[in-house]
Amino acid sequence: MCRLSSSRNRVQAVGVAMLVAAFALDAASVASAEETESELLVVPIDVLGTRDDPTLVDSFEEMKPYKVTIPGTEVTFEMVPVPGGTFLMGDPDVDGAGPPVKVKVDPFWVGKYEVSWFEYDIWNFDLDITRRKALDLEPTKLDPRADAVTRPTPPYTDMTFDSGHDGYPAISMTQLAARVYCQWLTEKMGHYYRLPTEAEWEYAARAGTQTAYSFGDDAEKLGDFGWFEDNCGEDREVNYHLTGKKKPNPWGLHDVHGNVAEWCLDGYDEGWYAKLAEMAEKNGGVVENPVNMPTKEYPRVVRGGSWYDDADACRSAARGYSEDWWKIQDPQLPKSVWYHTDATFVGFRLVRPLKVPNKQERAKFDPVIPKEARTKNAGR
Numbered sequence: 532m533c534r535l536s537s538s539r540n541r542v543q544a545v546g547v548a549m550l551v552a553a554f555a556l557d558a559a560s561v562a563s564a565e566e567t568e569s570e571l572l573v574v575p576i577d578v579l580g581t582r583d584d585p586t587l588v589d590s591f592e593e594m595k596p597y598k599v600t601i602p603g604t605e606v607t608f609e610m611v612p613v614p615g616g617t618f619l620m621g622d623p624d625v626d627g628a629g630p631p632v633k634v635k636v637d638p639f640w641v642g643k644y645e646v647s648w649f650e651y652d653i654w655n656f657d658l659d660i661t662r663r664k665a666l667d668l669e670p671t672k673l674d675p676r677a678d679a680v681t682r683p684t685p686p687y688t689d690m691t692f693d694s695g696h697d698g699y700p701a702i703s704m705t706q707l708a709a710r711v712y713c714q715w716l717t718e719k720m721g722h723y724y725r726l727p728t729e730a731e732w733e734y735a736a737r738a739g740t741q742t743a744y745s746f747g748d749d750a751e752k753l754g755d756f757g758w759f760e761d762n763c764g765e766d767r768e769v770n771y772h773l774t775g776k777k778k779p780n781p782w783g784l785h786d787v788h789g790n791v792a793e794w795c796l797d798g799y800d801e802g803w804y805a806k807l808a809e810m811a812e813k814n815g816g817v818v819e820n821p822v823n824m825p826t827k828e829y830p831r832v833v834r835g836g837s838w839y840d841d842a843d844a845c846r847s848a849a850r851g852y853s854e855d856w857w858k859i860q861d862p863q864l865p866k867s868v869w870y871h872t873d874a875t876f877v878g879f880r881l882v883r884p885l886k887v888p889n890k891q892e893r894a895k896f897d898p899v900i901p902k903e904a905r906t907k908n909a910g911r
Contacts, residue, residue: 580721622848651701757789798825799852
C-alpha cells in the first residue's frame with residue numbers, strides 16, 4: 532500500500548481532530564498503567580522559568596521524577612532522574628558497537644516514555660497558538676520566545692498512516708525536526724531539553740546492567756519489555772503500540788527496547804568506538820560525556836530498535852542509523868527537511884541535563900535549520 536495515498540483533505544481533518552483530542556485527554560494517563568503519584572513531583576505551570584521552579588536543583592540527590600503540563604494545553608509528560616556515573620559502553624557481539632569503552636556521563640533527566648503525538652502535535656500543528664487564539668487566552672511570559680521557533684511545513688499525508696494516534700509515540704520525523712521540537716520545548720517550558728547523546732541513551736537504557744538487554748541476556752523475555760517484529764502484529768501499516776504498555780527497565784523507562792527506535796544527537800560513524808578507545812587512552816582510561824555531532828545529513832544514530840526490527844536490533848548496545856531511502860516516497864523536490872515518510876519506526880525521547888549549559892555550550896547542540904526552512908510556519 533502506498534503510504535502517500537491519503538489526500539490533503541484527510542490531513543486537514545486529522546489536524547482538526549488532533550486539536551480536539553490533544554486538549555481533551557492527558558497523554559500521560561493514556562500511557563501509564565503504573566503511576567506512583569506519591570513519588571512524582573508535579574510542577575506548577577506558574578513557576579516555570581522562575582526561581583521557584585522545584586526542579587532547579589544543584590545535585591542528583593535533589594533531583595526527583597516530575598510531571599509537567601505544557602503551558603496552554605492539558606498535555607503532560609514525565610521525566611525520570613538518572614544518576615551520573617561510569618559504565619562500559621558498547622558490546623563486542625554487536626556490529627559497530629566495539630570495542631567496549633569506559634564512558635562517564637553527568638546526571639540528567641530522561642523521558643519516562645517516548646514523545647507522544649499529543650506532545651509533538653502542539654509544535655507541529657501550532658495547536659498551542661490556535662488554542663490561545665480560539666479561547667482568547669493571554670500568552671505566558673515564555674510564549675513569545677517559543678512562538679518564534681521555526682515550525683514545520685504541513686505534512687503531505689497523515690503521518691500516523693491511520694495506525695493509531697492517541698497515546699502512541701510520534702514517528703517519521705527527521706532528526707532535525709526532533710531537535711527543533713526540543714528547542715521549542717526549551718523556550719516553552721523554561722527548562723533546557725534536547726535529544727540524548729548516544730552515550731546517555733545507552734547509559735539510561737542499561738540502567739546499571741551490563742547484559743544484552745536491561746532485563747538480562749535472554750531474548751525470549753523481550754516480549755515482556757518491548758514491541759518488536761515477533762509480537763507487534765501485522766494488522767496495520769505501522770505496527771507501533773501505545774507507550775508504556777510493557778514492563779519498564781530498572782530505572783523506570785518504558786519502551787527502551789523496541790516500539791520505535793529513538794533519535795540521538797550523534798552522527799553515525801562505524802569507527803566511533805575505536806576513536807572513543809583512543810580518547811579514553813589519553814584520558815586515564817575513560818571518556819567523559821562523548822558526542823559525535825553530525826556533519827552531514829546521513830547517517831545519524833537511532834537506538835533501541837523498533838516494532839520493525841528483530842530482537843538483536845533491540846539490544847542495549849545496538850546501533851541503527853538513518854539512510855536516504857527513509858524519504859523515498861516524499862513527493863516534494865527538494866525533499867522535506869522535516870519528515871522521513873518511510874521511517875515509520877523512528878521517534879525520540881527527551882533528555883534534560885542537570886547542569887544547564889551556557890550559551891556557548893548550547894550552540895554545540897542547537898540545530899542548524901536550512902535557510903529555506905527558517906521562516907516560521909512556512910507554507911501556512
